[in-house]
Amino acid sequence: MSKASAIAGLRLGNSCPLDRRNQMQSFVLPSHHLTTHGFICGMTNTGKTGAAFGVVEEVLREGIPVLMIDLKGDLPNLALAFPSFDASHFEPWVEPPPGDARSVREVATALAAERQNALQLWGLHEPDLRAFHDGVDVRILTPGSDAGEPVHVLSSLEHALDYYREDPSATRASLTAAISLVLRLVGLDADPTKSRRHVLLSVLAEHQLKSGLPCDLVTLLGALLEPPIDTVGALPLDTFISSAERQALAAKLNTLLASPSFASWRSGTPLDIAEWLAPKNGRTQAVIVSVAHLDDEERELVLGILFEELLTWVRKQRGTKYLRALVFFDEVYGYVPPHPQNPPSKQPILTLMKQGRAHGVGVILATQNPMDVDYRALSNAGFWCIGRLQTNADRTRVLEGLAQATGASAESRAALERLCKNLYPRWFILRDVRSKRGTLLFQPRWAMSYLRGPMTPSEIRLVRQMQAARRAPKSHVHPSLPQSVEL
Ligand SMILES: Nc1ncnc2c1ncn2[C@@H]1O[C@H](COP(=O)(O)OP(=O)(O)OP(=O)(O)O)[C@@H](O)[C@H]1O
Numbered sequence: 001m002s003k004a005s006a007i008a009g010l011r012l013g014n015s016c017p018l019d020r021r022n023q024m025q026s027f028v029l030p031s032h033h034l035t036t037h038g039f040i041c042g043m044t045n046t047g048k049t050g051a052a053f054g055v056v057e058e059v060l061r062e063g064i065p066v067l068m069i070d071l072k073g074d075l076p077n078l079a080l081a082f083p084s085f086d087a088s089h090f091e092p093w094v095e096p097p098p099g100d101a102r103s104v105r106e107v108a109t110a111l112a113a114e115r116q117n118a119l120q121l122w123g124l125h126e127p128d129l130r131a132f133h134d135g136v137d138v139r140i141l142t143p144g145s146d147a148g149e150p151v152h153v154l155s156s157l158e159h160a161l162d163y164y165r166e167d168p169s170a171t172r173a174s175l176t177a178a179i180s181l182v183l184r185l186v187g188l189d190a191d192p193t194k195s196r197r198h199v200l201l202s203v204l205a206e207h208q209l210k211s212g213l214p215c216d217l218v219t220l221l222g223a224l225l226e227p228p229i230d231t232v233g234a235l236p237l238d239t240f241i242s243s244a245e246r247q248a249l250a251a252k253l254n255t256l257l258a259s260p261s262f263a264s265w266r267s268g269t270p271l272d273i274a275e276w277l278a279p280k281n282g283r284t285q286a287v288i289v290s291v292a293h294l295d296d297e298e299r300e301l302v303l304g305i306l307f308e309e310l311l312t313w314v315r316k317q318r319g320t321k322y323l324r325a326l327v328f329f330d331e332v333y334g335y336v337p338p339h340p341q342n343p344p345s346k347q348p349i350l351t352l353m354k355q356g357r358a359h360g361v362g363v364i365l366a367t368q369n370p371m372d373v374d375y376r377a378l379s380n381a382g383f384w385c386i387g388r389l390q391t392n393a394d395r396t397r398v399l400e401g402l403a404q405a406t407g408a409s410a411e412s413r414a415a416l417e418r419l420c421k422n423l424y425p426r427w428f429i430l431r432d433v434r435s436k437r438g439t440l441l442f443q444p445r446w447a448m449s450y451l452r453g454p455m456t457p458s459e460i461r462l463v464r465q466m467q468a469a470r471r472a473p474k475s476h477v478h479p480s481l482p483q484s485v486e487l
């Protein structure tokens, strides 16, 4: 990606001062401002995800990798950033609306033309699309499913020994998260603070690591059957948890190991953030971890593991004032909730927002429900985009948070509340704490990616097939795939 764009900054859209609405100008954000994190909120359909796509695309254009957490299924739309405005790119992804007599071809042609006009107004032309398409590698990872790339979610158990020597407390946090997932998968209480089984597995794992031995699932199963310890805390092992209970747990772990449906959790790309974010063949990585297909508890546990691993990686990075990587978490509702709720993702996200800055890792959170986000996450955000909010409670919470985090003056609050109530979709109140520009009205640019909406697992599979076809020599392209389509 070009150095010129790195100097120019992220062209996110247009903005104007609140009291001079006829003075719209291009809004350019230096990428390093994102090391102090961002928060995007607004009711449904206000354009939060679209605005975030603008940020993500611009960050990628600067050659900075992005990790995206997808709960709704729409972030894989990043793979629909086509290299040109040719209608054939859109054909597999459109269908005529009910009652519309046009053919798929005609709908795709109209869509391509509409997008060309819109993007050109933002100064984005085919060479920009081509450069983005060629310079960015979009990977869709789907833990627990092979629709996208499967992820070996429990790889942290397997490589724990390597990490333990470097950073025992971070390894312990990763292990805790991985053991919770294992217990959940066998239908047992996964709460590390309440479950005796969790405590036992954690103690066994730590014992292994202290002895310089691995603590993968097979080893832990063996340790359950022939425990290398006599006590847990102050209690004899058999008093803490009987031999029969240990045997029952070992049997459940064994069923898990043998079950074909569990294989998707234990195969695929390892949870290796360094590898995910490193450039590949000169292309910048955009890694989308999609958990849209999982149930609520599985999502919490998987994201708990993911964020612990991310934190471990972040702590290993040298200090920098530049943006090294961006993490975007859309629909963060329920994952960083206020006290006393404490899902496994909460602590690592809060720590990431506290420590990420020094290591050049920025986090952007987006939600419809600002009431549900812990104030510590809000107070660590320096870049704010607030779209229309419907309820007084939401507006008050967000504008209070904005005032606390950025020092926006109290006297402007009433005016901001009025504005926030009346904003049109795809318009935001914007504040960048690291700029002197004050509070602005902001219109994000059009996304280069085709924001088609949530993708089903079979559509994600289609994306992968198309990506594979693009990489394959032309003669090896599967005959059932449209040959003219390039992803
Ligand atoms: N920057 C953009 N570029 C192109 N299209 C956009 C942009 N922003 C929004 N849109 C269009 O508006 C629709 C709704 O926007 P978006 O999905 O971003 O809303 P949202 O606030 O994230 O809603 P929800 O809370 O339901 O996820 C998108 O599907 C897309 O069609």
Ligand SMILES: [Mg+2]
Residues within 6 Å of the ligand: 048, 049, 050, 330
């Ligand atoms: Mg959205």
